[in-house]
Amino acid sequence: MALLERHVFVCHNTRPEGAPRPSCTADGKSELFTQLQQFAKAANLGGKVRINKAGCLDQCEHGPTVVVYPEAVWYGAVKPEDAEEIVSEHLVGGRPVERLRLAETCVNTKECPHRQPAS
Amino acid sequence: MALLERHVFVCHNTRPEGAPRPSCTADGKSELFTQLQQFAKAANLGGKVRINKAGCLDQCEHGPTVVVYPEAVWYGAVKPEDAEEIVSEHLVGGRPVERLRLAETCVNTKECPHRQPAS
Numbered sequence: 001m002a003l004l005e006r007h008v009f010v011c012h013n014t015r016p017e018g019a020p021r022p023s024c025t026a027d028g029k030s031e032l033f034t035q036l037q038q039f040a041k042a043a044n045l046g047g048k049v050r051i052n053k054a055g056c057l058d059q060c061e062h063g064p065t066v067v068v069y070p071e072a073v074w075y076g077a078v079k080p081e082d083a084e085e086i087v088s089e090h091l092v093g094g095r096p097v098e099r100l101r102l103a104e105t106c107v108n109t110k111e112c113p114h115r116q117p118a119s
Numbered sequence: 120m121a122l123l124e125r126h127v128f129v130c131h132n133t134r135p136e137g138a139p140r141p142s143c144t145a146d147g148k149s150e151l152f153t154q155l156q157q158f159a160k161a162a163n164l165g166g167k168v169r170i171n172k173a174g175c176l177d178q179c180e181h182g183p184t185v186v187v188y189p190e191a192v193w194y195g196a197v198k199p200e201d202a203e204e205i206v207s208e209h210l211v212g213g214r215p216v217e218r219l220r221l222a223e224t225c226v227n228t229k230e231c232p233h234r235q236p237a238s
């Protein structure tokens with residue numbers, strides 16, 4: 001068992017009201033986290049995959065955001081109802097869910113066309 | 120730039136007082152997080168490496184715990200004064216800091232000899 005096969009981080013950051021960049025906490029992130037945990041458990045992924053809360057993943061315009069390691073697959077605008085597909089397709093089947101993936105041109109770059117100025 | 124070269128997660132979980140498993144939040148985790156951020160910034164790792172807070176990483180007996188992806192290197196009992204070495208050796212130099220690594224026999228297994236029963 002030892003090292004995890006996959007480690008999934010769900011952004012749980014909350015920005016203060018009125019902050020220039022958006023915060024996606026109100027968009028069902030807690031439910032998304034819970035759903036991912038429950039579907040992972042139902043798929044007997046305990047000990048192989050961990051679903052983790054994370055602080056700000058800095059992809060705020062694309063939230064709710066999820067990143068899966070070690071393969072560094074980033075998902076954006078993930079809804080609780082997407083949890084089952086992420087678990088069955090990606091975490092069990094090893095096939096990332098392409099319709100939810102963030103484009104590389106959006107991840108971790110200020111050149112992302114959706115990014116809002118920080119101030 | 121796009122995908123991160125490395126993504127570092129620092130456990131920030133707080134267990135309730137009296138919980139059967141320990142909580143390492145009181146052991147300088149916030150300072151560790153800040154130090155890692157500052158040394159990473161000073162080493163011009165912005166855009167390449169992200170230092171992130173995480174919820175419970177489930178290695179509670181070995182906290183403060185840090186995990187570095189994509190290589191899945193786990194560190195335990197990390198002190199704020201270890202931050203500079205983690206940044207210079209691992210995040211810049213690509214050489215994990217062996218003296219801080221958690222043994223594979225301790226990571227993600229209930230067979231870990233240090234693990235305390237959950238109840």
